[in-house]
Amino acid sequence: MGQTRHGPGRIAATAALALAALIMAAPLLWTLLLSLKSNAELLRGTGTAFAPPYTLQNYADIFGHSAVFGWLLNSAIVSLGVTFGVLALSSLAGYGFARLRFPGRDVIFILVLFGLAIPEQSVIIARHQMFSALSLHNTYGGLIFPGLAAPFGVFLMTQYFRAMPKELEEAAWLDGASRFRTFWKILLPLSLPAQATLGIFTFLATWNDYWWPLISATNSDMYTLTVGVASSQMNFAQTNGLGFLMAQAVFASVPILIVYVIFQRYIVAGVSRAAA
Amino acid sequence: MSGLALRNVSKRFGDTPVLDDVSLEIGADELLVVLGPSGCGKSTLLRAIAGLETIDEGQILIDGVRVDRLAPGKRGVAMVFQSYALYPHMSVRENMAFGLINIGTARAEIDRRIAQAAKMLEMEHLLGRRPSELSGGQRQRVAIGRAIVKEPKVFMFDEPLSNLDAALRSRTRQEIAGLHRRIRTAMIFVTHDQTEAMSLADRIVVMNQRRIEQIGTPLEIYASPATEFVATFVGSPAMNILPVAQATADGAFLRVALGDGTQLETSLPASAIKDGALRLGLRPEAVRLCAPGAGDTNATVEFVEFLGDKTHVHLALSRGDRVVALAAAPCTARPGDETGLVLDAAAGHLFGSDGRNLKAAPA
Ligand SMILES: Nc1ncnc2c1ncn2[C@@H]1O[C@H](COP(=O)(O)OP(=O)(O)OP(=O)(O)O)[C@@H](O)[C@H]1O
Ligand SMILES: [Mg+2]
Numbered sequence: 001m002g003q004t005r006h007g008p009g010r011i012a013a014t015a016a017l018a019l020a021a022l023i024m025a026a027p028l029l030w031t032l033l034l035s036l037k038s039n040a041e042l043l044r045g046t047g048t049a050f051a052p053p054y055t056l057q058n059y060a061d062i063f064g065h066s067a068v069f070g071w072l073l074n075s076a077i078v079s080l081g082v083t084f085g086v087l088a089l090s091s092l093a094g095y096g097f098a099r100l101r102f103p104g105r106d107v108i109f110i111l112v113l114f115g116l117a118i119p120e121q122s123v124i125i126a127r128h129q130m131f132s133a134l135s136l137h138n139t140y141g142g143l144i145f146p147g148l149a150a151p152f153g154v155f156l157m158t159q160y161f162r163a164m165p166k167e168l169e170e171a172a173w174l175d176g177a178s179r180f181r182t183f184w185k186i187l188l189p190l191s192l193p194a195q196a197t198l199g200i201f202t203f204l205a206t207w208n209d210y211w212w213p214l215i216s217a218t219n220s221d222m223y224t225l226t227v228g229v230a231s232s233q234m235n236f237a238q239t240n241g242l243g244f245l246m247a248q249a250v251f252a253s254v255p256i257l258i259v260y261v262i263f264q265r266y267i268v269a270g271v272s273r274a275a276a
Numbered sequence: 277m278s279g280l281a282l283r284n285v286s287k288r289f290g291d292t293p294v295l296d297d298v299s300l301e302i303g304a305d306e307l308l309v310v311l312g313p314s315g316c317g318k319s320t321l322l323r324a325i326a327g328l329e330t331i332d333e334g335q336i337l338i339d340g341v342r343v344d345r346l347a348p349g350k351r352g353v354a355m356v357f358q359s360y361a362l363y364p365h366m367s368v369r370e371n372m373a374f375g376l377i378n379i380g381t382a383r384a385e386i387d388r389r390i391a392q393a394a395k396m397l398e399m400e401h402l403l404g405r406r407p408s409e410l411s412g413g414q415r416q417r418v419a420i421g422r423a424i425v426k427e428p429k430v431f432m433f434d435e436p437l438s439n440l441d442a443a444l445r446s447r448t449r450q451e452i453a454g455l456h457r458r459i460r461t462a463m464i465f466v467t468h469d470q471t472e473a474m475s476l477a478d479r480i481v482v483m484n485q486r487r488i489e490q491i492g493t494p495l496e497i498y499a500s501p502a503t504e505f506v507a508t509f510v511g512s513p514a515m516n517i518l519p520v521a522q523a524t525a526d527g528a529f530l531r532v533a534l535g536d537g538t539q540l541e542t543s544l545p546a547s548a549i550k551d552g553a554l555r556l557g558l559r560p561e562a563v564r565l566c567a568p569g570a571g572d573t574n575a576t577v578e579f580v581e582f583l584g585d586k587t588h589v590h591l592a593l594s595r596g597d598r599v600v601a602l603a604a605a606p607c608t609a610r611p612g613d614e615t616g617l618v619l620d621a622a623a624g625h626l627f628g629s630d631g632r633n634l635k636a637a638p639a
Contacts, residue, residue, distance in 0.1 A: 165359065165361065167357045167359055167361035168361050168363065168364075170326075170328050170348070170357070170361070171355075171357060171361040171362075171363070172363075172374070173327075173328070173347070173348040173349055174326055174327075174328075174348045174349060174353070174354065174355055174375075175349060175374050175375030175378055175422075175426075176349030176350070176375055176378035176379045177349065177374070177375075177378050181378065185374070186363055189365045190364065190365055
């Protein structure tokens with residue numbers, strides 16, 4: 001970095017960052033632009049996207065008649081279910097690994113860490129058969145349960161609780177709090193920054209997950225957004241056109257933006273509290 | 277009986293003993309200071325009383341009731357941690373209320389106790405703040421306040437002053453003494469700082485290597501140390517220890533000869549003589565400079581510490597033993613000077629090979 005505020009190093013770095021941001025943003029802007037064009041015009045060529053007329057008709061169509069709302073709801077239920085499930089389970093497991101003594105604890109913790117190294121692909125057939133046997137396909141449970149096994153969440157919360165000063169808990173015990181109350185009132189609120197991080201990543205990963213819902217949700221009523229939007233892409237010729245497709249994509253990403261903006265505040269608050 | 281009693285308490289961490297047969301009693305309104313070097317088991321002792329550590333043997337009683345199997349919150353003790361351990365996400369008021377809410381205290385009573393404690397500690401204006409918005413001294417006060425509102429039977433402090441700067445430390449020390457005068461509960465204060473111990477304590481417990489060496493008032497600890505460890509640990513500069521070459525018991529009093537042949541008469545009756553190597557302990561104030569040849573022995577001045585109101589003169593005796601003498605300021609001694617020394621052995625102590633003071637009653 002340059003020594004001065006406006007040194008050549010700084011200008012070069014800013015330019016590089018701006019270029020990178022542009023490259024990242026271009027597909028998103030392209031999507032947005034296409035979603036604002038009428039399907040008829042786009043049939044003539046996507047080059048027309050750079051010039052008016054623009055229209056909101058594609059968005060109106062979504063609100064009028066589209067399965068998108070159902071998929072949106074499915075995605076929301078599944079993503080929130082997985083997120084809260086992972087937060088609850090990872091926190092409890094993390095507390096257990098960090099603070100309780102029980103036989104086999106370290107071995108079990110290592111087994112959990114091994115879970116990080118097992119790719120989903122290697123277990124998908126077994127999982128598919130298991131869920132078939134339990135009749136869990138095409139249910140919310142079928143979409144949520146696999147996401148609850150979150151070795152990374154357990155690892156993250158274990159490390160986070162381990163790093164917390166033990167004296168805080170001891171002070172709470174001396175204050176007459178039970179183990180659970182200590183966990184609930186002292187440790188959990190203090191782990192909010194880690195919860196926010198884990199929550200965002202879990203939510204985003206689940207929201208964007210495509211493969212497992214594609215396998216498990218075969219009934220179009222149970223499609224999540226990713227599967228649903230992709231299914232309209234596949235029979236592209238019969239859909240209402242490219243503009244409508246892009247409008248669906250934009251619409252699908254709005255919830256993610258909202259969630260990110262909300263949680264980001266928690267992250268910033270958590271970081272600044274830790275620094276204080 | 278009221279107050280706290282420990283009976284033959286022992287504690288091991290795995291194979292490592294940390295407390296070895298510790299017994300002591302604290303009156304219901306007594307301020308007891310536990311003094312000892314780092315690692316001797318002071319914190320473990322407090323934590324055992326609080327219930328944060330289990331004990332392997334012995335009993336702990338509060339007001340005559342055994343508590344050593346009770347949960348920490350059920351013992352009626354409060355502890356101020358060295359790190360204060362304030363709940364970072366709660367306001368000062370919430371910090372103080374937490375312990376009371378947990379035991380189901382009525383809202384009005386909680387408010388009353390917090391108001392009272394806040395007034396006593398002059399921190400009413402801090403009640404709405406978070407711990408991160410407080411200075412070190414203020415956090416300390418909140419930690420004390422959080423303990424006071426519980427109205428515990430035993431109040432414990434684990435080195436509460438070690439995170440404060442020197443000026444604040446001495447002020448807080450006085451405040452804790454004042455606090456104890458006002459609330460009159462049993463208090464245990466752990467420190468490795470002898471000044472803190474001397475100035476605060478009703479009685480001092482001196483610990484070394486997981487055992488209690490001596491329990492006594494500050495004066496008893498200073499004037500009649502039970503062991504060589506206590507003698508050298510308390511007092512600054514430390515007591516001079518000189519090996520005794522020979523002890524003779526032919527007169528009324530025990531006489532000792534130092535390595536360089538210096539003959540000294542102690543205040544111990546001749547009958548107190550003991551087998552094994554003896555060591556003579558002399559506080560710096562019992563060692564005085566005089567003209568060469570005019571005292572009990574001669575020594576060479578090694579260096580001189582001028583401290584304003586007094587001077588410490590470090591000396592080497594002819595056989596290589598070193599002593600520190602307390603001299604009035606100003607003192608004219610210069611490094612390399614030959615000087616005479618008066619060794620007031622009658623004011624000194626004799627320690628046997630087991631480290632015990634021959635003057636003290638046999639343990
Ligand atoms: N949880 C533990 N496991 C094993 N050993 C421990 C544990 N806690 C303390 N010890 C050991 O017990 C001994 C006494 O520790 P303790 O903390 O009571 O000392 P202390 O007198 O408070 O020292 P300091 O003045 O440094 O705080 C030390 O040797 C320490 O290493
Ligand atoms: Mg300690």
